[in-house]
Amino acid sequence: MATTELDEARYCADTFNGAIASAAISAAWELGLLDELEQQGVVDIADYARRHDTHPEALLTIVVALSSRHVVDLDADRTTAKPGAGFRSAYLTKGFFHWLTRGCGELFTTLPTKIKNADRVGTYVRRDARAISVACRNIARTFFDPPFRELIDDLDIGTVADLGCGSADRLVWLAGLRPEIDAIGIDVAEGAIAVSKEAVAQAGLEERVSLVQDDVLNLTPREEYADVDLVTCFLMGHDFWPRENCVRTLRRLRTVFPNVKNLVLGDTCRSTGLAGPDYPMFSLGFETVHGVMDQFLPSLDEWTSVLEESGWRCADRRMIDLPAFSFVYRLTPA
Numbered sequence: 001m002a003t004t005e006l007d008e009a010r011y012c013a014d015t016f017n018g019a020i021a022s023a024a025i026s027a028a029w030e031l032g033l034l035d036e037l038e039q040q041g042v043v044d045i046a047d048y049a050r051r052h053d054t055h056p057e058a059l060l061t062i063v064v065a066l067s068s069r070h071v072v073d074l075d076a077d078r079t080t081a082k083p084g085a086g087f088r089s090a091y092l093t094k095g096f097f098h099w100l101t102r103g104c105g106e107l108f109t110t111l112p113t114k115i116k117n118a119d120r121v122g123t124y125v126r127r128d129a130r131a132i133s134v135a136c137r138n139i140a141r142t143f144f145d146p147p148f149r150e151l152i153d154d155l156d157i158g159t160v161a162d163l164g165c166g167s168a169d170r171l172v173w174l175a176g177l178r179p180e181i182d183a184i185g186i187d188v189a190e191g192a193i194a195v196s197k198e199a200v201a202q203a204g205l206e207e208r209v210s211l212v213q214d215d216v217l218n219l220t221p222r223e224e225y226a227d228v229d230l231v232t233c234f235l236m237g238h239d240f241w242p243r244e245n246c247v248r249t250l251r252r253l254r255t256v257f258p259n260v261k262n263l264v265l266g267d268t269c270r271s272t273g274l275a276g277p278d279y280p281m282f283s284l285g286f287e288t289v290h291g292v293m294d295q296f297l298p299s300l301d302e303w304t305s306v307l308e309e310s311g312w313r314c315a316d317r318r319m320i321d322l323p324a325f326s327f328v329y330r331l332t333p334a
Contacts, residue, residue, distance in 0.1 A: 026097045251311050282322075
């Protein structure tokens with residue numbers, strides 16, 4: 001084969017193998033294998049399968065898939081695995097792979113039926129709310145929580161409400177960080193509330209953290225919302241859009257939470273100025289999923305332009321490199 005043909009064949013093989021490795025990274029994290037590799041450095045595959053009651057041959061196929069992208073290195077006999085050149089990046093970004101393959105897996109495996117207009121009726125897109133909650137918990141903890149903490153370090157907080165609380169990880173973390181605060185987690189997804197209840201109970205915080213199944217986009221005042229002085233919302237602000245809906249939702253927060261002094265909003269925006277091969281980690285998947293769902297994603301400039309009209313001003317902000325085109329804003333009532 002000519003060099004060009006070899007390059008094309010390798011490109012296609014890498015694309016195909018990358019799709020399999022994406023699922024393998026998610027599976028290895030869910031099975032605990034990535035964590036053991038991170039902690040122990042070397043894993044005996046047969047021993048791991050025995051200790052975790054997993055099928056040894058099936059487990060090996062996952063490890064081989066990981067080795068195809070240098071996430072792990074296998075010994076010559078394929079009996080032990082250790083972190084490869086790509087392990088550190090894969091471990092850092094494992095939540096993105098889980099979001100893609102577990103949270104949005106059905107969308108991608110049935111993608112043709114999501115494109116034809118005749119099939120785009122009713123609830124034509126189904127995603128795994130529980131898996132997305134788990135993935136977003138990891139993404140937020142890794143990439144959004146450090147700048148979030150910087151923005152609230154000097155704030156006096158009595159009661160915090162987290163919109164789209166997902167797994168309640170942020171609320172559990174905040175309650176541990178600030179023993180004086182109470183917290184309310186709000187999410188419309190039954191699966192997310194179930195995950196949250198487990199997390200709150202495990203942390204022994206049932207007396208301080210309450211959970212409400214409610215639609216963040218259509219909140220109405222409730223007695224328990226009256227004392228909230230900090231509202232947080234991470235990785236779902238794009239659900240507020242298009243623009244007129246976003247303005248209405250942000251304004252409504254002032255009514256629903258009459259005592260609010262700060263709104264901390266963290267999200268990922270639509271990319272701008274990119275050509276096809278230049279997409280960074282996560283952006284292409286994020287935009288593909290929301291494009292299929294016909295859900296508008298605002299750019300950073302569009303977010304900035306809507307704040308004043310919505311009754312808020314930006315008191316401080318942090319920009320995030322990964323995921324690209326992401327931010328954390330601290331907003332105060334205008």
